[in-house]
Amino acid sequence: MTFADFVRLTRAYVWVLVGCTVLGALLMMAKTTRDPVLYSATSSGLVVVGNATSAGEEQGNSALAEEKAGLYAFLVNSEPVAEKVVEDLGLDVPPAEIAGRFSATVNADVNALTVTAIGSTPEEARDLATSVVDAVVEYAQEVDTGEANPKQDPLTRIVPVSPAQLPGAPFTPDYRKAAMKGAAGGLGLAYAFLIARRLIDRRVRSVKHVEDATGASVLGIIPKEDALDRGHRGVRGDLGRAAEAFRQLRTNLRFVDVDNEPRKIVVTSALAGEGKSTVSSNIARLVAQAGTPVLLVDADLRRPMIASTFEIDGAVGLTQALAGDVEVRDVIVDSGLANLRLLPAGRIPPNPSELLGSLRMKQFIDDLAQDHLVILDAPPLLPVTDAGLLSAFCDGALLVQAAGKTQIEQSQHCRRILDQVGSRLLGVVLNKAPVKGATAIAYGGYGGYGGYGGYRAEEETRQKYSTAGKGRRKLVKSLKG
Structure with missing residues (x-):
């Protein structure tokens, strides 16, 4: 990350x-x-040994005082010292319990001993800190002399420097x-x-994910837009902030191979619901809007979408032409938009793969590509073989991936399928890209295109769309008659 x-x-x-x-x-x-309310009090003093009368004796006493200070610090939280503190203060607690309330530190530079005691009241903390110092010295002398009550004054003593004071507030x-x-x-x-x-997320969320998984370039990033989720999938011209993204896709598609411009393009995806029909419908419309004759073929014979998207009658179409019932050019209908014609799927057949992979289908596509840019809206690659069969005799495939939905492994599998049938992957369209949040995909800012008049051309589409399908209805009636 x-x-x-x-x-x-x-x-x-x-x-x-x-x-x-x-x-x-x-x-x-x-x-x-x-947690219990506890107070802490601290007392400190200097560890002094004897009364030196010469520099050499002073040096020796200092070394001994350093050793004694370390011993005192060790003895502070011992049980014998706690027994003397309990006896001195008349406490009604076991010595083992109170021993854990004491701690000590030593400053070896000046042989200073600092004792800290913890109590449930300020007075108890102060009294414990004061008593433990005396108890340590007394117990240390007993250890040195081996007598419980030595008669001589101790050689080592602690000279108070900072006596314990009442703590102002609890430390816990x-x-x-x-x-x-x-x-x-x-x-x-x-x-x-x-x-x-x-x-650990294995979903496609960035351009790098797509390019690493497929080895192909991302030709377009389509932002998530509510208009694209409606029944007409934005073909009426109300693409919103996705309008400029589709125009960018149209431009990039033109430059995929300038020497051998693709004339037969299969639009597919890994799984259903990734927006392949939305992409194929809108890229066909925008390429047609730029002046190129386009034929959009609904080659998804399992779940056809083009007829409902453009609001035309799809009862007669590609399947009847493949079966030989009608001529293919007789079931092609004008969409009502300039340069854009439609070939709906027709009746759903029991054997879609055999129809789409047939020699007759290849001949249809080759013939129609003579005077049209043919865009085929094909089924998803992973569930069925239809898109692979179609892409084998077309100029290439455009793979649609849904940001945040398509798995990286699914993208890799799609590339393997296309390679196995000898198809060319023209590029990838990253669809439903979030424009906000942690998974937003940088694209130069979708909101900034409005100032360039990017949506004005969409108004023409909305006006022309109102006439779409009229010629189609007349043709269907004549065929049925």
């Missing part, structure tokens, strides 16, 4: 991240309310610290989940 991906992820899920951060802070604070529960820890934990877990989900 790149830094740009991380930024997009953050922007897309900013409220999720904020919510997890706040939730983590609240949960940690709620947990902290169950610390709600601020707990909230910061909880917030950091919540934010970290949220990021970990989002990043892990993104990394």
